[in-house]
Each structure stands twice: as C-alpha cells, then as structure tokens.
Amino acid sequence: MRRTLIENLWRGRLTEPAPSITPGEPAALAAELDRVARHSLGRSLAIRAFDAGSCNGCELELIALGNPFYDLERFGLKFVASPRHADVLMITGPMTRAMHAALRLTHEAMPAPKFVIAIGECACTGGMFAASPACLGAASQVIAVDLHIPGCPPDPVAILQGLIGFASNLAGTPDRAPTPSA
Amino acid sequence: MKIDPPLWQQEAAALATGASVFVALWAEPADDAAVVHLATRPHGSGAISVLSLVTEGGHFPSIARHHPGAILMERALCDLHGLAADDTPDPRPWLDHSAAYEFKPALGPGIHQIPVGPVHAGIIEPGHFRFSVNGETVVRLEVRLGYTHKATLGLMRDQTIGHAARLAGRISGDSTVAYAFAFARAAEQALGIAAPPRAAALRGVMAELERLANHFGDIGAICNDGGFPLMHALTAGLRERVLRLCAACFGHRLMMDIIIPGGVARDLSADNAALLRAGLPDLLAQWRRLFELYEKTASLQDRVATTGRLDPAIAQRLGCGGYVGRASGQDFDARRDAPYPPYDTGRFVVPCRTGGDVDARLRIRMAELDQSAALIDNLLATLPHGALQTALPTPAGPTTGHALIEGFRGDIFAHVRLHNDMVEDAMLRDPSWFFWPALETAIAGNIVADFPLCNKSFNPSYSGCDL
Numbered sequence: 001m002r003r004t005l006i007e008n009l010w011r012g013r014l015t016e017p018a019p020s021i022t023p024g025e026p027a028a029l030a031a032e033l034d035r036v037a038r039h040s041l042g043r044s045l046a047i048r049a050f051d052a053g054s055c056n057g058c059e060l061e062l063i064a065l066g067n068p069f070y071d072l073e074r075f076g077l078k079f080v081a082s083p084r085h086a087d088v089l090m091i092t093g094p095m096t097r098a099m100h101a102a103l104r105l106t107h108e109a110m111p112a113p114k115f116v117i118a119i120g121e122c123a124c125t126g127g128m129f130a131a132s133p134a135c136l137g138a139a140s141q142v143i144a145v146d147l148h149i150p151g152c153p154p155d156p157v158a159i160l161q162g163l164i165g166f167a168s169n170l171a172g173t174p175d176r177a178p179t180p181s182a
Numbered sequence: 183m184k185i186d187p188p189l190w191q192q193e194a195a196a197l198a199t200g201a202s203v204f205v206a207l208w209a210e211p212a213d214d215a216a217v218v219h220l221a222t223r224p225h226g227s228g229a230i231s232v233l234s235l236v237t238e239g240g241h242f243p244s245i246a247r248h249h250p251g252a253i254l255m256e257r258a259l260c261d262l263h264g265l266a267a268d269d270t271p272d273p274r275p276w277l278d279h280s281a282a283y284e285f286k287p288a289l290g291p292g293i294h295q296i297p298v299g300p301v302h303a304g305i306i307e308p309g310h311f312r313f314s315v316n317g318e319t320v321v322r323l324e325v326r327l328g329y330t331h332k333a334t335l336g337l338m339r340d341q342t343i344g345h346a347a348r349l350a351g352r353i354s355g356d357s358t359v360a361y362a363f364a365f366a367r368a369a370e371q372a373l374g375i376a377a378p379p380r381a382a383a384l385r386g387v388m389a390e391l392e393r394l395a396n397h398f399g400d401i402g403a404i405c406n407d408g409g410f411p412l413m414h415a416l417t418a419g420l421r422e423r424v425l426r427l428c429a430a431c432f433g434h435r436l437m438m439d440i441i442i443p444g445g446v447a448r449d450l451s452a453d454n455a456a457l458l459r460a461g462l463p464d465l466l467a468q469w470r471r472l473f474e475l476y477e478k479t480a481s482l483q484d485r486v487a488t489t490g491r492l493d494p495a496i497a498q499r500l501g502c503g504g505y506v507g508r509a510s511g512q513d514f515d516a517r518r519d520a521p522y523p524p525y526d527t528g529r530f531v532v533p534c535r536t537g538g539d540v541d542a543r544l545r546i547r548m549a550e551l552d553q554s555a556a557l558i559d560n561l562l563a564t565l566p567h568g569a570l571q572t573a574l575p576t577p578a579g580p581t582t583g584h585a586l587i588e589g590f591r592g593d594i595f596a597h598v599r600l601h602n603d604m605v606e607d608a609m610l611r612d613p614s615w616f617f618w619p620a621l622e623t624a625i626a627g628n629i630v631a632d633f634p635l636c637n638k639s640f641n642p643s644y645s646g647c648d649l
Contacts, residue, residue: 003471004412004472007471008416050301051306051330053329054330054645055353055358056355056356057355057356057358057438058355059305060356061435063305063418064418064421066418067419068418068419069419079304082303083301093330096331098300098329099300099308099329102308102329128348132332132336133333134331153355153436
C-alpha cells in the first residue's frame with residue numbers, strides 16, 4: 001500500500017487541462033470554466049444523472065468524467081446521489097415509457113433553479129429508438145431541455161466542452177427562472 | 183426446427199436434468215399463431231439447436247416450470263406477445279409496468295422492506311430492488327427490471343441487416359463489440375459466408391480490448407464499493423488508457439459499429455498495431471502492482487472474501503456463464519468450448535474457481551486481464567493481410583443463423599432469420615438474464631451494506647435484458 005501511494009505521489013498527476021471549445025488554449029478555458037462556475041454558482045454545479053433507458057454507453061462516459069484524467073470535480077462540477085441536492089438533471093437514453101413517471105418525480109424533487117441537459121444521441125433525438133413503441137423519443141418530448149450534447153456516446157471531452165459552454169451561459173443569466181416541467 | 187409439444191416437453195426434461203443447457207427463449211408474432219423458439223446446447227458443448235413450437239390459442243407449455251433460469255425470459259415474452267406459459271411458476275408481468283405488481287413476500291417478526299430504485303444513487307442503469315431485511319441482514323431480494331425496455335428486437339424486424347447490426351451494438355453499450363460480433367456471426371452463418379481472416383483477427387483484438395477496458399473499470403469499481411477508492415482511481419486510469427488506445431486504433435472509444443456483417447468497417451494500420459503492442463504491456467505492468475495491493479490489503483480482503491457467495495449448484499441450475507459461472511465452478515467459455523475465428527487455432531486455458539464469492543469473481547477477471555493482453559499481442563503478431571469484408575449475397579429464400587460469442591460478461595447468443603436482405607426475426611441473449619436471479623440468491627444472508635459490492639461483482643446489464 002505504502003509503495004503504491006509513494007509511487008503515485010512521485011509520478012505526477014494524470015489529470016489533463018480541460019478541453020477547449022476552440023482548440024489551442026486549454027489552460028485558458030479551464031481557467032474560464034473555473035471563473036464562471038465560481039461566479040454564478042459559488043463553485044458548485046451538482047448533477048443528478050438520469051438514465052431514461054440508455055444502452056449504458058453514455059453512462060460509461062459519464063463515469064469516465066470522474067477518472068483522474070478528466071477529474072470533473074476540480075471544476076466544482078459533481079454528480080450527486082439525491083435530486084434534492086442537484087442543480088442539473090443530466091438525461092441519457094431514449095425516454096422509455098417505463099421511466100417517464102420516475103423522470104417527473106426526480107425533476108420535481110430538485111430545488112429551483114434547475115436545469116436539464118440531454119446527453120447522447122438517444123436523449124437528444126431518440127436516436128435509433130425514436131420509433132420504438134416502448135419509447136417516447138427525445139428528452140425534449142417530455143421536458144424542457146436547456147442543453148443538448150450529441151454523440152453515440154459523446155466522449156468525455158465533448159461532455160466537458162458542453163458543460164464549459166453551459167456554465168458560460170449560466171454566468172450571463174444568474175437569475176434564471178426554474179425550468180417548467182412539461 | 184418446427185416440433186410438436188411432446189418433443190418440446192422432452193427438451194424441457196433434458197434442461198431439468200442438466201443434460202441440456204438453456205440458452206434462450208423468445209417468441210415471434212405470426213398472422214395465425216405466434217411461434218415460440220427455444221435454444222439449447224448440450225452440457226459442455228457450444229452446438230446450439232433451436233426448437234420452434236407453434237402456440238395454440240396463445241398458450242405454450244412452460245419451460246420455466248422445468249428450468250428456473252428461463253423464468254424471466256418466459257415472463258418477458260408473454261408480456262411482449264400476449265402469450266401464456268401453461269403451468270409457469272411465475273405468471274407475473276415483467277416488461278409490462280402498467281398493472282399492479284406484487285413482490286414475493288418475506289414474512290416473520292421484525293422483517294421489513296427497503297425499496298430502492300428505479301433511480302439509483304450513482305451513475306447506474308435504472309431498475310428496482312426490493313429488499314426484505316431483518317436488522318442488517320437481507321432475507322430476500324427481488325429485482326424488478328423493464329425500465330430500459332426499448333423493444334429493440336421488435337425494431338430489428340423488417341429492417342436491413344446493416345440497420346439491425348447497429349441496433350445489436352446498442353443492446354448493452356459496454357458490450358457493443360461482443361454484440362456486433364455475435365450479430366455479424368449469426369448473419370454470416372445465415373448467408374453462408376465467413377469474414378476474411380484479417381477481419382476475424384481484428385474482431386478478436388477489439389473483443390479483447392473491450393474485455394480489458396471493462397475488467398479494469400469494474401475491478402476498481404468493486405473495490406470502491408468495498409470502501410477502497412484508491413484502487414478505483416488507479417484502475418479507472420488504466421481503463422481510460424485502454425479506451426484511448428481503442429479511439430486511436432479504431433476511431434471510437436467503445437469501438438461501436440466497427441464490426442459489421444461480412445467483416446469489419448475499418449482497418450488497423452501497422453503503426454496503430456505497434457501502438458497497441460507497445461502500450462498494453464505497460465498497462466499490465468501497472469496492473470500487477472495493483473494486484474499485489476489487492477492481495478495485501480487486509481481491510482479490502484475482509485470485504486470481498488466469503489461475501490455474496492453463489493453456490494456452484496445454483497450457478498449450474500441457472501446456467502450462469504462468464505465470470506459469474508466460472509467463479510462458481512462452471513467451466514465454460516465460448517472461445518474454447520464453441521470456438522470461432524480467431525479463437526479456433528490456439529490453445530486456450532480458461533480460469534475457473536469454486537469459491538463463488540466476490541473475491542472469486544474478481545480473481546477470474548484478474549486472470550483474464552493477462553490472458554486478453556496476451557491474446558491481443560498474439561493476434562497482432564500474426565495479423566493476416568487481405569480483405570476486410572466479404573460481400574453479402576442475397577439468398578433465395580429465408581435462411582437462419584446463430585452464434586455464441588464470449589463477451590466480457592459471458593456468452594452472448596445471437597439468432598437471426600433473414601429473407602431478401604431483411605431481418606425477419608432476431609434474438610440476442612445477454613448473460614445477465616442468468617446473473618440477476620443468481621444475484622438474488624447470492625445476496626441472501628449478507629448485510630444490506632454489502633449489496634453494492636455484491637451487485638457490482640455480478641455487474642449484470644439492465645439494458646441487455648430489457649429487450
């Protein structure tokens with residue numbers, strides 16, 4: 001145990017600078033995200049992941065955001081267990097009929113102001129399951145969505161880029177009203 | 183093969199004695215009467231046979247009555263097609279959430295229930311767990327799924343082979359390579375073709391990369407649920423590096439849609455093959471240090487040893503494959519026992535244990551890490567030159583094919599019937615169908631706090647079963 005800890009101390013960190021929306025200045029953009037998150041949300045954006053029926057591909061990349069390479073929490077962005085603690089509902093997967101009621105309850109449980117982000121092709125458009133009789137389609141069919149991050153699945157860099165842009169927009173609208181439930 | 187009820191009953195009896203192993207049960211709608219299909223294989227063999235029975239008045243004789251591993255699939259197909267299994271031990275709905283649902287009772291002084299889900303605390307797929315507990319001890323767990331039901335098999339019907347193959351790759355995202363592999367093999371068998379040798383070798387490379395990535399990620403996640411986040415942080419880094427190699431070599435971190443019926447959609451350059459061969463040994467060297475850490479950390483061993491034990495007899499009875507089966511004495515690996523290219527040439531040693539606890543399931547996966555890395559290296563060292571795809575012919579009449587592919591979880595079964603380039607009927611069976619009931623039995627007698635640890639050590643797919 002001691003050897004592993006010491007080795008990792010000496011090896012230096014794996015964490016990389018945040019990705020840029022316009023490639024070239026990653027360090028500057030990481031600083032920008034840090035600034036806007038701190039300004040508008042007191043350096044915290046709590047995210048409640050909501051699987052609306054995904055194939056679990058998007059979940060894998062959401063989980064990857066927490067690994068030492070991306071280390072989402074350094075930006076004050078973190079996944080929380082309870083919707084009561086969440087600012088953002090992050091939806092993956094095509095909206096299945098079976099998860100519709102759970103989505104409504106989870107969103108209602110969140111305190112205002114609250115935001116909804118759709119992650120991945122299925123949550124954005126319904127994807128390959130848009131015509132499924134068991135699905136209602138894209139997340140926007142049942143709830144107002146503030147941000148769409150497409151991809152099948154979007155890689156962690158794309159998700160980080162989306163969150164950077166989102167946090168920047170938030171900084172411009174600090175008194176935003178809560179998202180109405182459809 | 184179309185059969186009569188007596189033959190159906192005869193096969194059900196063979197499942198009950200263990201002479202036959204249950205593979206899958208599904209139904210197909212038809213104008214006059216729905217047809218129920220039963221796939222089985224002889225014990226220890228991968229030679230699959232499919233029996234088909236025409237239902238009478240929406241009824242068919244229950245397989246689950248003789249073989250409990252078929253209960254969930256029987257409930258699902260009854261919901262999907264409005265059929266009834268005569269004398270089934272569990273007639274409750276499964277995918278259909280519209281009706282009231284009664285969980286099985288657990289009675290006695292002090293017993294109470296803890297409902298969990300469908301929305302779980304972490305970044306996990308949705309499902310409902312109903313725990314009946316006495317103090318800290320779990321008396322009974324019942325799993326209720328269907329929340330990610332997308333009617334995927336139905337969406338495949340009357341679609342092109344290519345479209346259905348992409349759907350197959352989205353049945354369970356963590357196994358997208360294995361599913362695409364299984365669907366492609368089934369379609370190729372139906373069409374009477376084979377993927378070129380280079381494509382077969384690249385399929386093997388991708389399948390083993392998928393296994394490496396999932397094993398690294400899950401080993402850490404299991405240790406994390408045992409209160410040891412250091413391992414989680416370090417193996418998550420190893421998983422990330424595997425995924426980056428995948429992205430560099432195949433253009434997609436999870437390698438979605440690269441395996442296609444007929445072959446593979448893209449080549450691996452010599453530079454990228456060298457990148458893989460140079461990169462993997464370093465990851466495995468780092469892993470070996472972590473394995474020492476796993477073995478020498480007493481507080482972690484205390485959590486994993488003897489926890490969530492799956493009795494080998496139950497694993498056999500349910501037909502558990504993969505690391506769950508192999509940790510409980512079920513010595514089956516489709517790569518060895520039903521060999522397919524590129525696994526049909528070399529000798530193959532399958533790690534097998536009998537402990538059946540969280541530790542045994544972890545150690546099976548740990549042993550498979552070295553093996554997958556060695557397989558990738560061998561495949562790349564002997565990578566054949568040549569074509570990447572075989573053209574898909576158009577057969578005159580309906581043709582069927584099936585395949586058994588060892589994904590990271592276990593054997594994935596694929597069945598497809600084609601007619602004029604279109605898919606008439608398809609079934610893809612995830613190993614998780616048998617992990618869920620196994621998890622229900624393994625958790626009994628453990629404490630509630632050990633459930634995440636046990637669950638993660640089985641790591642069943644939700645989407646893979648909610649077809």
